[in-house]
Amino acid sequence: MILCPATAVCECVLHCKKKKKSVVLQLSAQSDVLRAERERIKTGLKHKHPLLNQSFLFCVHVINFGVPFQPQTPPPCSKRKGGKRSCNKLEGLLQELLESHGERWSEEIKEDLPLSFQRHGDLVLIGDNTFCLSLWKKMGEDLWSTVAKGLGAKRLAKQGRVSRDGFRTPEVTMLLGEDSWVTHVDNGISYQFDVTKCMFSSGNITEKLRVAAFDCTGETVVDLYAGIGYFTLPYLMHANACHVHACEWNLEAVKALQKNLNVNGVSNRCTVYQGDNRQLQLCDVADRVNLGLIPSSEEGWPVACRLLKRTTGGVLHIHQNVTSQLQARHDVPQGLSGKRADRRAWQEWANETAEKIASLLKDVTGGQWTTNIQHIERVKSYAPHVHHLVLDLECRPS
Numbered sequence: 365m366i367l368c369p370a371t372a373v374c375e376c377v378l379h380c381k382k383k384k385k386s387v388v389l390q391l392s393a394q395s396d397v398l399r400a401e402r403e404r405i406k407t408g409l410k411h412k413h414p415l416l417n418q419s420f421l422f423c424v425h426v427i428n429f430g431v432p433f434q435p436q437t438p439p440p441c442s443k444r445k446g447g448k449r450s451c452n453k454l455e456g457l458l459q460e461l462l463e464s465h466g467e468r469w470s471e472e473i474k475e476d477l478p479l480s481f482q483r484h485g486d487l488v489l490i491g492d493n494t495f496c497l498s499l500w501k502k503m504g505e506d507l508w509s510t511v512a513k514g515l516g517a518k519r520l521a522k523q524g525r526v527s528r529d530g531f532r533t534p535e536v537t538m539l540l541g542e543d544s545w546v547t548h549v550d551n552g553i554s555y556q557f558d559v560t561k562c563m564f565s566s567g568n569i570t571e572k573l574r575v576a577a578f579d580c581t582g583e584t585v586v587d588l589y590a591g592i593g594y595f596t597l598p599y600l601m602h603a604n605a606c607h608v609h610a611c612e613w614n615l616e617a618v619k620a621l622q623k624n625l626n627v628n629g630v631s632n633r634c635t636v637y638q639g640d641n642r643q644l645q646l647c648d649v650a651d652r653v654n655l656g657l658i659p660s661s662e663e664g665w666p667v668a669c670r671l672l673k674r675t676t677g678g679v680l681h682i683h684q685n686v687t688s689q690l691q692a693r694h695d696v697p698q699g700l701s702g703k704r705a706d707r708r709a710w711q712e713w714a715n716e717t718a719e720k721i722a723s724l725l726k727d728v729t730g731g732q733w734t735t736n737i738q739h740i741e742r743v744k745s746y747a748p749h750v751h752h753l754v755l756d757l758e759c760r761p762s
């Protein structure tokens with residue numbers, strides 16, 4: 365991760381196909397790099413990135429263009445005529461709105477503004493813990509149209525927590541505009557979904573790019589937790605999978621998935637199963653199974669083992685949040701750095717998983733299997749020492 369010195373307003377993912385690596389760049393409002401990026405992104409060219417010394421080619425993807433992230437330093441303020449201080453367009457417009465209602469700007473108000481938000485086309489999703497002060501109610505309808513103007517959006521919605529109902533339904537309410545369907549374009553793939561009914565996980569972009577770089581020519585893939593097609597679509601459109609069986613139990617996500625398969629022109633190579641993947645009647649079909657559920661996909665492991673081709677086996681991509689409890693563990697030698705302790709915990713988790721899967725495969729098929737850890741990918745971290753990992757596990761009958 366490379367941070368520019370001032371408040372970051374744009375986050376880009378740069379992916380190196382050759383090295384199969386992605387980096388996330390946060391770029392500042394002031395930086396020339398951002399201006400240069402904008403031009404490059406518009407033209408969609410692959411290029412060498414000026415901030416990095418490596419001389420390899422990247423393809424660029426932008427998440428949250430124009431979004432201020434948690435600043436590392438206080439945002440730089442500009443002095444306007446008349447002595448008013450304004451930190452950005454949104455603040456300026458809100459100050460004017462407040463003043464027109466006889467209210468004065470304060471630090472408390474400033475702290476009630478969104479620090480980060482998600483942009484999906486012309487809709488911006490703001491956080492739950494923003495605009496909580498009672499004085500905003502006095503602004504009536506003008507408030508949301510002003511916020512939308514300040515953020516360069518036509519529609520606004522407010523994000524609550526993602527529910528723990530297993531469907532991962534987001535608690536989102538529309539603030540401005542009625543149509544809650546949005547289009548999010550990632551790496552040449554168009555994802556359409558209803559923001560009030562389905563979640564979109566921007567944080568998984570590096571994993572989506574990694575999947576897109578796989579060569580799955582001639583392969584049958586099963587995506588056990590397909591959602592709106594986050595991984596199903598890269599498998600079909602970029603990795604060249606022959607066929608994907610996509611399972612999803614949330615009806616709203618299934619509607620979006622079917623729409624996305626059609627919009628992207630790949631519905632003839634995908635079979636969608638609506639329902640609980642543990643009830644899936646398929647077996648002995650897959651060269652690859654994607655298990656994209658966190659905090660754990662363990663309930664799907666027996667299904668994945670049934671799905672692998674009995675004669676040739678295949679690869680499982682197992683997602684899991686892995687915590688290395690540095691303080692609590694007595695077996696961590698003194699002086700072992702946080703990063704090394706994390707890596708050790710990842711390797712231990714991968715080893716245990718490889719053993720469990722080998723044993724499950726034996727139970728399911730009655731024969732011996734060997735499992736081989738091909739790769740452990742860190743997707744993102746949720747907190748210090750809590751990481752979303754993906755284990756690429758090769759499973760072959762022996």
Ligand SMILES: C[S@@+](CC[C@H](N)C(=O)[O-])C[C@H]1O[C@@H](n2cnc3c(N)ncnc32)[C@H](O)[C@@H]1O
Binds near residue numbers: 531617
């Ligand atoms: C985290 S989302 C998938 C998102 C996507 N893989 C990503 O990385 O953003 C997990 C999806 O799995 C679905 N799901 C969870 N358990 C399931 C099950 N037992 N059978 C079918 N779908 C399930 C949820 O409804 C949700 O859409």
